[in-house]
Amino acid sequence: MSNNQFRKGELYSFITGKASVAIARRLQKNFKEAGVEATVEQWSILYHLWKEDGRSQQQLCDATFRDKPSVTRLVDNLEKNKLVKRVGDKKDRRINLIYLTPEGRRMEEEAMRVANQTLNEALAGVSEKNIDLAKVVLQKVYDNLQGML
Amino acid sequence: MSNNQFRKGELYSFITGKASVAIARRLQKNFKEAGVEATVEQWSILYHLWKEDGRSQQQLCDATFRDKPSVTRLVDNLEKNKLVKRVGDKKDRRINLIYLTPEGRRMEEEAMRVANQTLNEALAGVSEKNIDLAKVVLQKVYDNLQGML
DNA sequence: TTGTATTAGTTGCATAAACAACCGTATGAG
DNA sequence: CTCATACGGTTGTTTATGCAACTAATACAA
Incomplete structure (x- = not known):
């Protein structure tokens, strides 16, 4: 073979x-x-939010080829650095929608x-x-x- | 541009x-x-030792495109798992030469x-x-x- | 409606990477 | 010989990954 x-x-x-x-x-x-001020991995999440804001963590998993724990922790760190914010989905309370903050949006052009x-x-x-x-x-x-x- | x-x-x-x-x-x-029983990163070190046993950590850095701390810790873990052994160089006491153990050598074929x-x-x-x-x-x-x- | 399976996300643990700061040894210029 | 410098390796800190186990919420079948 x-x-x-x-x-x-x-x-x-x-x-x-x-x-x-x-x-x-x-x-x-x-x-x-x-x-x-971001790591390459954080950039990979922001990249997809710049294309379309307000995605769920699961959608970010699929987009970035990462597993759920990895995205959970990347979002943790992005939130800590005030670049994104978790917002609970009103229709399905399991889901976190991830939104860029003004600072997160501001970073797009230069990054x-x-x-x-x-x-x-x-x-x-x-x-x-x-x-x-x-x-x-x-x-x-x-x-x-x-x-x- | x-x-x-x-x-x-x-x-x-x-x-x-x-x-x-x-x-x-x-x-x-x-x-x-x-x-x-090895990680892919550990395999990348073993791979070079199988080609030529007894290399220094610095040589393994160059061969695997890793920095010195990374190799130090990979060798730590390989040593912990009894796949390699550090041996001080007799001529230059700064240098650790890394040698495969019998178990490390045995792993080559299957890996x-x-x-x-x-x-x-x-x-x-x-x-x-x-x-x-x-x-x-x-x-x-x-x-x-x-x-x- | 109840009970089971699925989905979304989190947490714990082990491994690994990058960077900076550090220690001990060797080298080479004076 | 001595001292500055370079070299080989280690340690500390932060960030990230993979896997397994877990919780909460939803969907769906009986």
């Missing part, structure tokens, strides 16, 4: 995902330099500018075509692994 | 690296099912089998050519970000 033997080093690189670790580290550093700049640094010298191809491969990997749960 | 505007969702996917997170989660699950199988699951249906291309893109991303430190 192992018709797919990997060349030396390939296995390790794919599994450890050093490229995405490097991007996250750089984004964190760039946030700090730009005075954006997204830094995120785009960081991705430009990361992808410098890579053609559009190859970016698309890598994207397709990574999406396929993700789909392969999701499907088998 | 933002000649490289990203399509919707692309920025988020690249930065959060969901594919490599998914691979790591699957590998952890497969380890568990196969009775391999590498599971790792290869996991990568096969992840890359099912992706052509050799596209795997290579994705690899090149990810390496370029890594190099871009390393260079600018």
Whole structure:
């Protein structure tokens, strides 16, 4: 069955995902330099709220590929830093809707500018075509692994 | 300078690296099912020791893209689980050389089998050519970000 | 209507990461 | 030789993840 033997080093690189670790580290550093007071993980939650405010924690789980405890605690920290606020859903009292505070909304422009700049640094010298191809491969990997749960 | 505007969702996917997170989660699950008693992070250290035993912690930092405290604590846990042993270097007393225990050595075959199988699951249906291309893109991303430190 | 299953969210515990500050050892210039 | 500097490793603190167990609220079937 192992018709797919990997060349030396390939296995390790794919599994450890050093490229995405490097991007996250750089984004964190760039946030700090730009005075954006949030972690990359917190940014990933804010990112989805900027697109559509007032999502439930469960929706944020699905959007960010995290489990429920992770989102609970990210929201805890975002709330502590006064960037979002939990509001109980009136129709279904199990649900927390997460809303941006004015400070949370204010952060969007600069944070997204830094995120785009960081991705430009990361992808410098890579053609559009190859970016698309890598994207397709990574999406396929993700789909392969999701499907088998 | 933002000649490289990203399509919707692309920025988020690249930065959060969901594919490599998914691979790591699957590998952890497969380890568990196969009775391999180690975390993916611990495996990443063992992987390099299986290739060459008796490396220093600093060498393991370089090999695994981790900082010194991270490796210190991974080695702490590996030592606690009796998979490796710290041995002081005789020539330079600052250095710890990390050696596999018999149990650590015994784990290699099964762990590498599971790792290869996991990568096969992840890359099912992706052509050799596209795997290579994705690899090149990810390496370029890594190099871009390393260079600018 | 009652009782069971499902859903949303939280808490506890172990592991890991980043960053800064620190200690002991080695090195090399003067 | 001595002292500043660099190097290898450890510790403390904060943040985040995964898993399992749990609570509260809802849905739904009998």
